[in-house]
Amino acid sequence: MLGLIGSAIGAVSAIFSYLNTKASQKYIDQLVQLRTDLQAEEDKGYQSDDARIEDLHKQIKVIFDAAQQELALHIASKS
């Protein structure tokens, strides 16, 4: 699962790097932090906080959706 998320985060980061706006850099920073937090929590194994992991996944999804929206807006503004 972390492998899938890592790949998806990579793709989203690529989108934001392409857009190269201040908001994009903020999203990339947030994604890196979320992934770090997620990895740290997962590494606790049985002792990991399940609700926190769910919450981190939801936050990552919010940024994914934001990335898609930014890209769509960017494409619309160019056409």
Next chain:
Amino acid sequence: MQLNKSWLFILLLSLSLGVDACTTPQTVYPKLALVDQILKPREGFSGLTHRTCASLDEQGQCKWEIEEHQLDDASFRSTMNTLNFICNIGGRRFKICLDKAGFCRMQSVSCGWFCHKTVEAEFIPISNYKFLLDAKTTCFNKYAYPMGDE
């Protein structure tokens, strides 16, 4: 008469399509190692089950083989945690409890300045089987399969 023949043709065509849909050849899959299995409760069972298409009959339909694992087996519970299994119960994340037959949801709580400990926030026993069925409980290796709608 011409109209009757048309209807007969349509009826026969529909039947043949229906027969084809019922006998679509299925695929035999080799039995997976436990770490790659998706386990879930199933009607008529009391533990976590894994179903595979072990072989095909004369019509090309699966002869399903169902393997069941009981959660009152402490070594199985330990193995599931060693293999990093998590369970999705009604969209919420649980683990297989180490100390009892069921599913545990863990939570980090504060125990003072710079002190955190993990406690069991919720427990669902395997005996609550109907609820587990209703919640579409699914257990899997957390590195192999996505959780929820991701």
